Amino acid sequence: MxxxxxxxxxLHELPKVWLRHQAQNALAAxxxxxxxxxxxxxxxxxxxxxxxxxxxxxxxxxxxxxxAVGWERDAALSVFLVPSVVEADAERLAARLRERxxxxxxxxxxxxxxxxxxxxxxxxxxxxxxxxxNPLPVVLSIVPPPAAGDAAALEGLAAALERLPxxxxxxxxxxxxxxxxxxxxxxxxxxxxxxxxxxxxxxLIVGNTIRLEIENRRDEIRIQELVGATxxxxxxxxVYAGLWYGLLGxxxxxxxxxxxxxxxQAPVSRxxxxxxxxxxxxxxxxxxxxxxLGIGTLLGYLGSWLAVSWHLRASKxx
Amino acid sequence: MIRFEHVTKRYPARGxxxxxxxxxxxxxxxxxLTGHSGAGKSTVLKLIGLLERPTxxxxxxxxxxxxxxxxxxxxxxRREVGMVFQDHRLLVDRTVLDNVSLPxxxxxxxxxEVARRARAALKQVGxxxxxxxxxxALSSGEQQRVGIARAIVGRPPLLLAxxxxxxLDPDLSWEIMDLFARFxxxxxxxxxxxHDIALIxxxxxxxxxxxxxxxxxxAPPRRRR
Ligand SMILES: Nc1ncnc2c1ncn2[C@@H]1O[C@H](COP(=O)(O)OP(=O)(O)OP(=O)(O)O)[C@@H](O)[C@H]1O
Ligand SMILES: [Mg+2]
Numbered sequence: 001m002x003x004x005x006x007x008x009x010x011l012h013e014l015p016k017v018w019l020r021h022q023a024q025n026a027l028a029a030x031x032x033x034x035x036x037x038x039x040x041x042x043x044x045x046x047x048x049x050x051x052x053x054x055x056x057x058x059x060x061x062x063x064x065x066x067x068a069v070g071w072e073r074d075a076a077l078s079v080f081l082v083p084s085v086v087e088a089d090a091e092r093l094a095a096r097l098r099e100r101x102x103x104x105x106x107x108x109x110x111x112x113x114x115x116x117x118x119x120x121x122x123x124x125x126x127x128x129x130x131x132x133x134n135p136l137p138v139v140l141s142i143v144p145p146p147a148a149g150d151a152a153a154l155e156g157l158a159a160a161l162e163r164l165p166x167x168x169x170x171x172x173x174x175x176x177x178x179x180x181x182x183x184x185x186x187x188x189x190x191x192x193x194x195x196x197x198x199x200x201x202x203x204l205i206v207g208n209t210i211r212l213e214i215e216n217r218r219d220e221i222r223i224q225e226l227v228g229a230t231x232x233x234x235x236x237x238x239v240y241a242g243l244w245y246g247l248l249g250x251x252x253x254x255x256x257x258x259x260x261x262x263x264x265q266a267p268v269s270r271x272x273x274x275x276x277x278x279x280x281x282x283x284x285x286x287x288x289x290x291x292x293l294g295i296g297t298l299l300g301y302l303g304s305w306l307a308v309s310w311h312l313r314a315s316k317x318x
Numbered sequence: 319m320i321r322f323e324h325v326t327k328r329y330p331a332r333g334x335x336x337x338x339x340x341x342x343x344x345x346x347x348x349x350x351l352t353g354h355s356g357a358g359k360s361t362v363l364k365l366i367g368l369l370e371r372p373t374x375x376x377x378x379x380x381x382x383x384x385x386x387x388x389x390x391x392x393x394x395x396r397r398e399v400g401m402v403f404q405d406h407r408l409l410v411d412r413t414v415l416d417n418v419s420l421p422x423x424x425x426x427x428x429x430x431e432v433a434r435r436a437r438a439a440l441k442q443v444g445x446x447x448x449x450x451x452x453x454x455a456l457s458s459g460e461q462q463r464v465g466i467a468r469a470i471v472g473r474p475p476l477l478l479a480x481x482x483x484x485x486l487d488p489d490l491s492w493e494i495m496d497l498f499a500r501f502x503x504x505x506x507x508x509x510x511x512x513h514d515i516a517l518i519x520x521x522x523x524x525x526x527x528x529x530x531x532x533x534x535x536x537a538p539p540r541r542r543r
Contacts (some may be wrong), residue, residue, distance in 0.1 A: 017426070017428055021426070079339055095542035160343065219407075219409070220409055221405050222407075223408075223409060223420070225393075225396075225423060226367075226369070226396065226401060226403075226407065226470075227396065227397075227401075227420050227421040227424055227468065228393045228394065228395075228396035228421055228425065229393060229420075229424035230390075230393045230424070231390070231393075233393075233424050233426075274496070
């Protein structure tokens with residue numbers, strides 16, 4: 001009766017004992033790392049760079065993407081009217097188009113205005129002066145409503161404009177934005193590949209560091225095996241060391257990326273103000289921070305686990 | 319407790335260290351294992367503790383067929399087989415108490431129980447006052463006794479000792495054999511490998527003799543006078 005009760009009490013305490021054991025191991029592993037601060041710092045710095053590089057590039061691509069989304073939103077459709085359409089017809093057409101739901105704003109750019117604008121921007125004044133008349137057509141600049149920003153709606157609008165008898169050509173200013181976005185997409189793919197390669201490097205760095213540590217404590221491991229320690233028991237301190245390396249590496253990476261962002265913040269704002277664009281850098285969002293810490297920790301864990309398992313496999317009888 | 323049936327152990331590039339060895343130990347026995355250097359004494363102990371696996375033949379320990387024991391069960395097997403090594407195998411940078419505690423810590427016991435039982439084991443070998451010392455600060459005989467305390471701290475039913483009196487003077491040897499006899503009295507089965515003929519002659523225990531890997535004699539225990 002009492003024996004049974006004691007047994008249940010013990011079973012009840014098992015998770016507590018286990019947790020305490022884990023916590024002790026984690027702290028002991030951290031203590032060991034801190035006892036050799038210089039090598040630890042070097043490893044952690046290496047890991048930090050390996051994580052910060054793809055992490056930072058990823059943040060940069062996110063920012064560029066956000067920028068492109070803004071451009072796309074502001075992009076207008078330019079409708080070049082056939083030369084026979086005069087400005088009065090164009091105004092009537094504009095009034096009709098303003099009725100449409102998928103049109104927010106229509107501006108008529110008269111031939112003279114277009115010529116003046118072209119002159120100012122192109123710097124080809126002499127050539128233009130030599131021309132007999134104004135070769136430019138009347139242009140409607142159509143801005144879709146901000147809500148209807150999706151590509152399909154825009155395509156529909158462009159097609160409808162194309163069908164108008166007055167239309168000569170519809171040019172979508174967002175085309176180049178799309179091309180730019182595809183490029184950014186490509187860059188992001190590149191960052192992913194870089195991240196995979198550096199992830200592998202990180203695994204190897206942690207694995208090798210832990211392997212050296214195992215070499216140093218080879219006798220201790222052997223003795224633990226002889227007195228009946230399980231693989232899990234032997235592995236635990238090393239795996240915690242790997243976890244710490246990964247976590248600290250992730251922290252260093254976060255610091256590096258934050259500092260990097262702060263450093264480029266000022267020049268970027270200056271460039272942005274040149275284009276009258278308000279472009280605040282999207283800093284490290286919480287998910288990105290968490291990802292760098294999490295991936296660092298996970299790879300640290302994996303690297304050390306593999307290193308110890310390798311060693312244990314080699315030291316077992318047959 | 320231990321049964322060897324047609325056990326052969328071949329080390330690669332060396333030939334047979336054991337050839338067709340057969341013997342059995344009943345629970346509670348205390349037995350010497352002797353033979354010239356290289357005869358295979360240590361190999362027998364290593365096979366029992368599963369530090370090595372036999373090339374051929376069957377070994378049963380405490381009812382378990384060692385050949386069928388999966389690798390992940392080996393630690394649990396070793397917890398039931400206390401091992402004393404000639405070279406002590408102590409952790410030199412840990413205290414005596416830490417060394418003796420190791421099997422219990424590895425078995426997942428709580429700190430209070432570990433400390434209590436490790437001190438009890440140290441007391442049994444008469445080294446409680448050295449618990450905070452490092453093994454290097456102890457004499458060879460004392461280190462050997464730390465190794466013994468570590469071997470018995472988990473209260474294994476079987477104790478294997480490889481040359482436990484290897485380089486000790488006769489007085490210390492006696493002391494250690496006395497310790498083993500006391501464990502034996504409380505039911506521990508002991509297999510002691512030694513080439514100390516004088517020691518074997520002076521004690522009445524059953525003696526197995528190996529020569530070039532073969533078991534050449536199995537002398538029954540003599541009557542105690
Ligand atoms: N790991 C090993 N690899 C190769 N050969 C080994 C190995 N261990 C032992 N041997 C060989 O097996 C034979 C038996 O060795 P073992 O250690 O069992 O002898 P022993 O009786 O304990 O000798 P000693 O009294 O010198 O300790 C020896 O010839 C030895 O060279
Ligand atoms: Mg030997």
